Amino acid sequence: MDLTPFLTQIFIGLYKGSLYWILALGLVLIFGVVRVINFAHATFYVTGSYMMYTFYMYTGNFILSLTMATLIAGALGVAFEVAVIRRVYKLETIYQLLATFAIALIFNEAQKLVWGKGVVYIPIPEALREGVSIGGVTLNYYMILIMVIGLLLFIIVILFMNNTIMGLRIRAVWRDPVMSEALGVSTRLIYTLVFFVGAALAGLGGALTVPLISVGPGLADYLIVTAFIVVVIAGLGSITGAYIISVLVGVLSSILVLITPELDIVILYMIAAFILLLRPQGLFGER
Amino acid sequence: MSVDRRGFIKTLGAGVVGLAVGAVLGWAAKPLEVREVTKTETVTVPGVVERKLPKATVKIGVLGIRSGLWSTYGEFIEQGARLAAEEINAKGGILGSRVELVFRDELADVVKQAKELVDVEGADFIIGIDSSGNAMKVGGIVSELGKILVVTHAATHRLTEELVYKEGKKLIFRSSVPVYQDGTLAAYIAKDLPVRKWAGINGDYEFGRVSWELFTKTLKALRPDVEFVVDQWPKFGTEDFTPFISALLASDAEALFTSIWAIELVTLQRQLTIMGGYKKFRAVISTLGYSMDVAYSLGTDYPTAELGTWVSARYMWPYPPTKANKDFVDRFKARWGRLPAYSAETTYSAIYMLKAALENAATLDPDILIKTLEGLVIMTPAGVRWIRPEDHQAIYEVPYGRIVHKGAEVPLLEDLKAVPAMLYYRHPPFT
């Protein structure tokens, strides 16, 4: 049996998994620390995409555009936290969820006013246009770059959380916000910071994909569903779990496309439901 | 396929005659001038009452996708409708009545919108509709609306074959070619290509499924030696096709068929290029590849396969090379600054179909208008349309063409291949 097709599917799965991870990381951070399920996460992702496109059109500089897109998405996250989320922290989960949903609706339509209804994309940077060819499939260097960035993010976040004072504070708020506040940690500042990081990560993900995925208004609504599945399977609030599950879901769904093209997405839902039935807190979650 | 032979020949005959008559009429003179002559005659003959419509304004409700990711398509419908209405009104309207348009978003509960258009806005006709599911929904309640519905984009064959032909919902018409274009005609193009092994990637919803079914069935009948080695079914709204593409590339297929459209097609084509699809596939058939949103988005990046990237749509601005079409394209470009998308033409022509029927019948009575529309032959930018009486489907041909780059903003077409519409459309009794 020729295993090359499986290898290429695994490779593609790793790339897709890395994308899910960049989105899931923001979701996990925001849920873990701020305890808000953020439906508007896709909004930050698309904002990153559009900003990347806009800056690239004006400057033609890939790195500069990527930085700006990430920062602007982060700034939008802060604005969102200050203007809306702060007012619903004390409410039931359902109201927080609906508030983020409302924001997503508003932004989707507002983006159409700015960038029009059509789709946009930018070219892959010159140096990364080629790739390795295995069994007729070109595995593009740019996809490899996305995997590397995903892995780097994982290492950075883990190091940051475990080895810095700020990381310690965030973990403290994650565990027990009331006690942390009592010990002099400004939860408000931490919340805002986490929203900045989460939104910036989503923006980074969006910006990184414009050369591969054409962006249109409301595009990431579909991508975000998979990121949610990842977070749910992993357990809301586990960073390492989110990374492992992102990659697994990416690889698994990619292989399913090859072996059961009829059922790929249904199987993913079923696995998610099955895991939840057995272990509702998720595979890596704590009760 | 067990076609009733006599019925088929009869229809075929009627169609050919209809198309021929229409062609002669259409090519000899612009239809607008013909009608103005008719009008002058009726006025000057003494004792004959002037032909007028019972209302000073003919109201047309236009449905399209106006929100969300596919809202460009609602815009195309709007552009076509507006251009037609502006032209007609500038020339004195329909038998003196002005045309007024009311636009609604079909994503905001299409049945509610249709009912509101008829019952509140007082629309006399409903045209448009992008999604097949929505067309079936409005088609299902058309008798309650009591107004003529002309679908100008939704491509499900079930609208005309089941609702009109089998269930007798005679108020439904369609000005655009349905899935026959994507499934059947594509097979006629594929049979002449020197490739044997085909791959398919189509949306996991009715349109994609039926396109692939018709394509494989027809091609197998035309070329028994072909094989279909792999088929992939990304769901509606797929933003990233990479796993599907690598699964396609893992097969030994030599050519690719796809009915993916709009924003998804832009991504699919780019990712195919990036992942080496155009090194592997010697030919690519993209049934909606010359939709103008895709052509503009991809522009000079539009990939070309060794044996051609064969594309089509439900109307393509370079075809037919008639004066009527050229003038339409020029007027459209002057009005909207872009080349006409296919659903702009099909909507534009739908309004002219209604105009022709209204001028013939001089009434708003749907039953009389249905009779007038059945068998109507009319010259439109896309060529002569004949409205088949049995299923109310407008019959006209749209070719496939090969993408070429000639330094223009949008890619152009070469080797246009047309097959007579009567050959590739399905025919009553649709078994």
Next chain:
Amino acid sequence: MSLSSRLKGLVNGNTVALLLLIAFLAIIPLTGHRFYMYIATLIMIMGMFAMGYNVLFGYVGLLSFGHGLFFGAGAYSTALFTLKVYSDPLVGVLITVPVALLTSIIVGVLTLKHGKVYFAILTLALSMIFWSALVKLRWLTGGTDGLVGIPKRGVFVDVSGPIVTYYFILAFFAVIMLGLYILNKSRYGLLLRALGANEDRLPFLGYSTFTLRMVALTISGTASALAGSLYAVFYSVVTPDVAYWTFGAEPLIMTLIGGPSYFLGPLIGALIFVPLTTVVARFAEYWMLLLGIALLAVILFFRGGLLGFLESLSRELKLGVYRRWRF
């Protein structure tokens, strides 16, 4: 308790309002205006859906994201039954009751054992599996094109005229509303609301949380499925959209608009939501933008819904009547 005092207990602000509303709905066809009839029908169907939804949300405090599953199960069982088995709208609607009971029990067994957050996520997952099945089982469901030609004329009843359809739906609406009202006033209704208010205390009193939640889910699912079934008869067409989670979220939005802690809250919500979206959709493409802004405004400023707002208003003005509208 004697019968007369029981009857007296049933008469209050809610009964009067409900009866007035049913009477009002009953005279709408007399206007002869088809669009008003259409909007009123939608209000009835979505009202049933939302009222059914609130048995779970407002009473027991369980948030379901998968109620499109019940609505879709009702719509598709009626469509399939009338098209493939027995062509009659009345039987077609009634057949949904056993289907809904079975569906509710299956869903309940799968989802009710865990906490509230997981209930929300699991119902969402189940409804998405159901939706995928509707799309994939093309030979049975017609895929995304759906099922067309659901008969209005049958062996027992003929509801093919618009006015007959209207009263057919109104009859079911009235029966379900009164049924829900009696539930609300009954001991069981009280128990369900007690469970919603404090889920830890009821087990101490000897009640099984699981059983009570199952009862609530079954009632809620059946009412939702009946709404879906009438929707199928009304439109003569069903497509998988009705089982999609965004459609299933509509009763939630309506409930929030009306006020989840009031018996009539969801119905009031439907009464506002259905005409509002109709008007807003006239501003063409930006209706979703306006919906988002409206939703945000409700969440930030009017969390008790309209009835909650009225209650606080009447408290301010010391009118003293506000308590009557609560459950």
